[in-house]
Amino acid sequence: MTTGQPNRRELRKQLSPLQYHVTQEAGTERAFTGEYWDCKDDGVYHCVVCDTALFASDTKYDSGTGWPSFHSEMGDDRVGRRTDLSGGWVRTEAVCNECGAHLGHIFDDGPAPTGERYCMNSASLNLHRDDESADSPSEADAN
Numbered sequence: 001m002t003t004g005q006p007n008r009r010e011l012r013k014q015l016s017p018l019q020y021h022v023t024q025e026a027g028t029e030r031a032f033t034g035e036y037w038d039c040k041d042d043g044v045y046h047c048v049v050c051d052t053a054l055f056a057s058d059t060k061y062d063s064g065t066g067w068p069s070f071h072s073e074m075g076d077d078r079v080g081r082r083t084d085l086s087g088g089w090v091r092t093e094a095v096c097n098e099c100g101a102h103l104g105h106i107f108d109d110g111p112a113p114t115g116e117r118y119c120m121n122s123a124s125l126n127l128h129r130d131d132e133s134a135d136s137p138s139e140a141d142a143n
């Protein structure tokens with residue numbers, strides 16, 4: 001299925017230092033500093049490393065944590081889960097199933113319908129906004 005791990009040297013060039021740290025070293029960006037924690041634009045959030053579509057903007061909600069939070073993932077098997085014991089307690093780490101990039105953590109205190117909170121790092125995501133791809137020549141819509 002996968003073509004193997006991305007070349008780390010290439011990733012160093014492709015990603016910002018923070019993006020590299022978060023996705024390849026399981027880092028965490030500081031709360032309220034990321035690009036998307038307060039973003040309400042419509043679109044699809046892709047993996048910043050391999051561009052797999054991971055989250056739809058209509059599953060994003062304001063968790064108050066300072067990180068972009070979602071209650072559901074796109075598809076069935078795009079976000080992998082691993083047990084993470086690094087913080088001294090048990091957490092569920094979320095990774096991109098396609099490339100293995102660290103995304104964030106999944107907690108069980110989220111809203112309906114899943115009751116889960118995907119607490120993601122902006123640095124792991126790349127938002128493809130709806131109005132960037134759908135370039136409709138409509139002039140009927142007034143502001």
Ligand SMILES: [Zn+2]
Nearest residue numbers: 047050096099
């Ligand atoms: Zn990926």
